Amino acid sequence: MTEENNITKTESNQDNSFKIYSKKAILGFSIFFAPIFGGVLLRQNLMDDNRKREANIVLLTSIVFTVLTILIVNNMEKKTSSLTYLLNMGWGVILSEYFFRKYFPKDNYEYKKIWKALLISIVIVIPFLLAMIYAPSE
Template identity: 75%
Template sequence: MKEENNSTTTELNQGNAVKIYSKKAILGFSIIFAPIFGGVLLRQNLIDDNKKKEANIVLVTSILFTILTILIVNSMEKATSLLTYLLNMGWGLILSEYFFKKYFPDNSHVYKNIWKSLFISIAITIPFLLAIIYSPSE
């Protein structure tokens, strides 16, 4: 009987748990796309957990990380995608390891599916890639 009560309690806790994007999703979006994409996922987690002030801090931080990446890469004589990915990884690690752990310290979360966010991110990124590919070079 006691085991049955424990499993029922666990099921109830999972039913009331806030669904969030995982640390891996935040890190992956930060590396593949840009830190702002990972920041938006983490911001959504915080909004879903009723932490609006913290959500805005994370968003501003991820915007600053993205701007810093652009400035650093563009200041180099020869910009490389490796540098961009390394910077994105560094910023993504800060978002996923520092901010995520700060606001979601326990590991008992139900994670959201990333597919919708992935399709939106790709849809946002494609026009920028096309503009880079088809822009006249000097």
């Protein structure tokens, strides 16, 4: 992208004619669900801003963060949910503080409500929780 296009893109975003998910929403979804959930919210923000390449980078990064969390937690002798939350918090901070600030440096956006995303996330997570609860123990 040339410098002129970049400036035009920045200027066109000054009117903020679209709503985005907030940094707090991205951090919360990353911590309480998984980094991929926060990444999907940030990706949606970028897609709404017509930044498909950046959106895909954020999604890929959040997938890597989620896979790393799974690998780290599953390779520990004693599995604890506190480690999962700690890792999710770290990844969420990267998504919300680094990536969010990089792509949305101004703080004059209207924010989307999280209820639809929350409902979708809960519906996705329920089968995994049920499988963990009803899985035969070793």
